[in-house]
Amino acid sequence: MAENRAQIKALESVSNQANWNDFVAPLDHIEERLGRLWATVSHLNAVCDSEDLRRAYEAALEKWTTYQTEVSQNRDLFAGFKRIEESRELDSLDLAKQKTVGNAIRDFRLGGVELEGAARQRFADIATELAALSNRFEQNLLDATDGWHLDLTEEVDLEGLPESSRALALQAAKLAGIEGWRFTLQASAFIPFMMFSSRRELRRKMYHAYTTRASDCGPNAGEWDNSVVMDRILELRSEQAVLLGYDQYVDYALVTRMATTSSTVQNFLDDLVQRTRSYARKDLEELAKFAAQEEPNTKLEVWDLPYWSERLRQSRYKFSQEEVRPFFPLPRVLEGMFEVARKLFGIVVRPAASKPQVWHPDAMFFEILDDTENVCAQFYLDVYARANKRGGAWMADCIGRYRKLDGSLQTPVALLTCNFAPPVDDKPSLLTHEDVLTLFHEFGHGLHHMLTKVDEPAVAGINGVPWDAVELPSQFLENWCWESAALDLISEHFESGERLPAELLQKLRDARNFQSGLRMVRQLEFSVFDLRLHSRLENKGKQSIQDVLDKVRRDVAVVQPPSFNRFQHSFSHIFAGGYAAGYYSYKWAEVLSADAFGRFEEQGLFDRDSGRAFLTEILEQGGVRDPLAMFVAFRGRKPSVDTLLRHLGLAG
Known part of the structure; x- marks a missing residue:
């Protein structure tokens, strides 16, 4: 950082005669070098947490954030980029360089470069505090996840669990030096337990621990509580947006998105809710009816849903995820x-x-x-x-x-x-x-x-x-996991070497849209919650985060969880993962990805021309071109939500 600061000082002195080669290129060089270093540090913090690394990371994070704010508020650098934008040189630059200049000017403004006096310093202080709070949110969640487990010593308590789940729990217990089986709150242990355990009271215990992580409720209530962290994050984001002249944080966040206004996002989500909520209600009604038939007088609770859903899937399609494992x-x-x-x-x-x-x-x-x-x-x-x-x-x-x-x-x-x-x-x-x-x-x-x-x-x-286009390639590639020609390539029984049998493949595909209404509405609930949470200036001081979530659930969800559920305390995507006012991106990009895959449905699963076109029009383009223009260049038309709904079996 000291080296960078010295070189930035030199660049400041020539900003009034800035050009690409003598100004932007050397700045990119030092920023890229430092970014590579921080990427490694950040990754290690995520995958091999320890007390020593945590302390070192927290100290480095403050320095990193301070440096980033210094750069984003550097008026000489800002002036240099503006000079290039206004010069004849701009037209001679290639599209990538032009986009770099334009994005830099936009990001300087979003970083508070034009603020004055106390507002300028306040914006910088907010950036530093927000970085620390997001890190604390993630650390609390990690500690809470690792800080609870269910130890079982009686085999009767394993009733219903598949061998893979039992073996993993046995291995976890051995590593901990205890007898029996240990079930943790990591997804690889938690999800199969909730799906297959026939011990209802144990499912409730696991659900209670999982949905109260890092909160004021549950078995470790208050120990790693994210409540104050979340409130402070939202307060600071709102203040940050207002300092830059925006009414609410969502308006600030959408400046860099495909969907440039909150009304565009809200209308998109409202349309999907309207189209799919009836399917979710039907899914839930069918599940309740099935559970009542299997076990009369059973009142379906949220910790029962994965279990009975798996039972219904097996009954309807004669298929279980464990069969394909x-x-x-x-x-x-x-x-x-x-x-x-x-x-x-x-x-x-x-x-x-x-x-x-x-x-x-x-x-x-x-x-x-x-x-x-x-x-x-x-x-x-x-x-x-x-x-x-x-x-x-x-x-x-x-x-x-x-x-x-x-x-x-x-x-x-x-x-x-x-x-x-x-x-x-x-x-x-x-x-x-x-x-x-x-x-x-x-x-x-x-x-x-x-x-x-x-x-x-x-x-x-x-x-x-x-951000609302970045999920396109990832969701696009998922489509091949459902196609027989691709499954022949990725499947092979670990003992016999047999490919996935045609009968099992058909069951897998038949069950693809099982409860797709419930799954869609669940994601829409998250998206609407995120949007409202960052659009609630008019409710400042009146509505708590829980109030907002409860209202969203009444408006959108068909499943109402118990009062102790603290989902928001582990919602890393929006509090620590970069998706603030952007969780809708998953559904936004899913529309693009489903429609893009439609070309392969028409031309062939491994059509080389289509694959080459996706490579050249989407993957190779980076952030240079407008995502909608890139999509049209690949698909030949604008995207339609109808393809996604057809894929999910939710088309009217």
Whole structure:
């Protein structure tokens, strides 16, 4: 940072005669170098948490945020970019450089560069505090997740659980040095327990612990409570937006999105709620009826829903996720996924010739060869759940593509992280089909980052891509997980070597849209909650976060959880993950991805021309072009929500 500050000082002195080569290029160089360093630090904080690393990260985070604010409020740098924008040079620059200049000017303004006096300092202070609060939110959630478990010693308490779930719990108990079985709140343990355990009181216990993590309720009430953290985050975001002249935070956040107004987003969500809520009600009614038939006088509670849903799925389709698990050993799924990418985009993915230093023995390292057989990208893959690792799945930028000052090209590197059940005994990690979808999703993000042909770091890969378009490649790639030609590539029984049988494949596909109404409305509930939470200036001081969520549930949801449910306390996407006033992006991009896949439905699953077009029109473009224009160039028309609803079986 000291080196960067010194070089920025030198650039300030020439801002009144700024041009690309002598001003923007050297600034990009030092910013890219520092960004690479911080990407590594940030990743380690997420995947191998410890007290020492946590203290070091918190100290570094404050310095990092202070530096970022200094740069975003540097008026000499701002003036330099404006000079280029207003000069004749701009027209001579390529589109990537022009976009870099335009985005920089926009981001300087969003960073408070035009504020004066106390407002300017206040904006900087808010940025520092928000970074610390988001980190604290994530740490509280990690500690709360790791801080509770269910230990069982009687085999009768395992009734209904599949062998894979029992084996994982047995392994967890052995690692902890105890007898019996240990079920944690990590998704790989929690989800199958809720789906298969026939012990209702234990399901309630698990649900209660899971939905009260990091809150004022539950078995660890108040210990890692995010309540004050969330209130403060929302308060500061609102103040930040007002300082820049916006009425509410959502207006500030949407400046960089495809959907540029809150009314556009609200209308989009309202339309989907109106179209799909009746399907969700029908799903719930069918589930309640089925449970009552199987166990008369049973009152369906929320901790019963996964269990009875799985029972209904098995009854209706003669299918369970556990049936397909043996056919999806991780090594085979990876091999098949890479073959899908080869068929679509002409790339080859293979283990790297030499493995660099990694943070955990389970982390893998791969390289990608382009159609000229040159290494064009690399990525780390860390897929197993473990203690001291953040939950969920994500892709992060490790190193971006960049044409350096000496003309050499920097190879992009991605960080792909999941939380699947690890290998048990002599068995490989066996994935559910949901896990396979998650893996393809994150790989899609990775390809977006790694296959870019843009040389300017600010708009290469996912950089500069509007947040509500960034999910397009990830959700797009998921579609191949349902197609027989692709499933033949990614499935192989871990013992017999048999491909996924046609009968089982048909059951899988038949069950694809099982409870799609409930799943859609659940995601819409999250999206509307996020939007209202960041649009509530008129309710300032009157409505708590819980009040907002309760109202959203009355307006949108068909399932009403118990009063102790504290979902919001673990909603990392909006409080720590960059999706503030942006959770709608998943549904927004899902419309794009479903419609984009429609071309392959029409032309062929592995149609080479279509694959090449998606590569050149979407993946390679980075953040240079308008996402809607890119979509139209690929699809030949604007997107339609009807394709998504048809895929989900929710078309009227």
